[in-house]
Amino acid sequence: MIQPILNLIFGITVLIILTIFLFPKYGLYAMYKKSKISKQKIYVEDSLKFLYESEYEKLSITLNQLSGYLKVKGESFKNILHRLEEMNLAEITDDNIKLTKQGSEYALRIIRTHRIWEKYLAEETSIRESEWHSEAEEKEHSLTESEVEEINKKIGNPLYDPHGDPIPTKTGELPPFIGLSFYVFAEGETVRIIHIEDQPKEIYKKIIEQNISVGAVINILKIGKDSVEIELNGKKIRLTSELIKNITLEKIKTEVYFPAGAIPLSDLEKGKNAVVLSILKSCRGQQRRRLLDFGIVPGSKISTEIESLGNDPRGYKVRGAIVALRNNTAKQILVEKV
Template sequence: MEPVTLLTIGVVFVGFAFWLMYPGSGIIAKMGRRKQNREKENLENALKFIYKCEYEKKNCSLNGLAGNLKISADMVTGTLETLSEMKLIEYHGDHFSLTQEGRSYALRIIRIHRIWEKYLSERTSVHEKDWHYKAEEQEHIMSISEADALAEKLGNPIYDPHGDPIPQKDGSLPPAKSHSLNTLKAGDFGRVTHIEDEPQVIYEQILAQDIRPGMQLRVLSSENNKVTVEAEGDEKVFSNAFAANINVKHLHKSEVSEEHFKTLATLKPGDKAVIAGISKKVFGLNRRRLLDLGFVPGTEISCLMKSPSGEPTAYIVKGATIALRDDQVKTIFIR
């Protein structure tokens, strides 16, 4: 074989070996880190699941944990053994529970997750059905100090955009503020405090009905395994299974905001009103834009004119003329 050929083969071999085994950034090192990351995610997801079982006062079984983590029962056994060695769980016969250290670890993960969801809802245009998935990724990457700094920028929120309480820096958990929508009777008013984001298919269908935390509801009927409500002037029908995933705070008559059923769409050219608020289904950058334009509660607004085609409609707010589409007009409440 020619010397040049041998030299070329040698250079290629050395380059391949360098690419494969270079400390820190070689393929073998990267594969090792990926394996470690997967193991870390499994451990942290197991802690979250066990915490959820304890929080909801449900029995946490090995099979339930395996189903949640989407791994085999044998792998779950190994995960539990590792958590036990790390003193994050303890066994009680066939059952297991979090130690104080394990509970603190789980709360840190949940804090990161819910703060990141709050950030996505308020500071980005990420669609709400993707908040949970993105937070699931971020909770294993972000440090607790980074989450604390982000929470401070967000004003140290107490609840995430779904209405779930955010664990505080000291490990305390704000009280859940919920009753199932199923508990309300015909004629009752309630305010949505929480929408369960799992299972995802039910969560997405509730979002498709334009139900959001903070919304006021009036129960029209509750019978035949379904609940019919009025929300922001629209009628919505939920099966009991779906209604169970919507939590509400029962409102007394003195707490009911009647103006929340009247929107800017009811104004005709020449009419005036006062802005009462913006629908809870408008969030993040879109909500901020409306507020920046002057659509603030207590502000007087008048309808100037409608486009010949029907939309947009021009309004005068704080001396400025602003055109809004029909879908925007229906999200602004007036009195």
């Protein structure tokens, strides 16, 4: 009597194990295959994006360069190349690789998804600016075309992403790159920032830590061999050569002046009063809407009332209420003492 029961238990156990491994769509083997296909899809799409952006800048790419970019070698890299050729997305000649027409169209769809998602993060979330790119790098591979169009409509069909890069149209049109470097301009000129390159990440982080953002108007004070001194919102900033090569400018006709006493709110001492002049363009999305909801708008009276241990956050009185703001937020509010 015991043996049949043991056989039944053994049979059920084997059945359960086989189901776990071989169940269609959701079994471990199916999930493994899906993961493998998904990873290959990511490598193909990353290849297309890299090739398109290189060709956009009129650069020729070798197989070695593509391998280095993907961080893939050997048989795995050969499989990626085979897939690109098999799908008619790229042509390989000797040691060079370039996109086909079909490959360019596919690449533009990925770039469009990436830039629309970055714009969405900037306008609709409180995710840190330094994390937009890495978040979009993941999302660009999973969003469907209909999801992308729904998001694009929600954020008002923008023409540019938050870094100033043009967003390809649904039909695959992309405006030519425009903009000038610092060294085209003379000392004393007033210019507008129209693009900030978000790679390498470390350089981008150093730029945004200075509250420098796309759309900001700056005065060029001094141009040196290895650095440039600028004035932004009444504050002097020195930019090293590694930073200035990642910033693109355009000339504007009208100079923008700020009162001599203009300071970031974070510099307003306890017990002092001020008037809000502006909220910097680098303050976007939910963070900006939160400040507006508090009544922090140009012309509002504001004072520093409370300093916490470590002086961050601080309590500010505006329109009869006390509002707690972190210093990195208060830095983006320009005020004038009264």
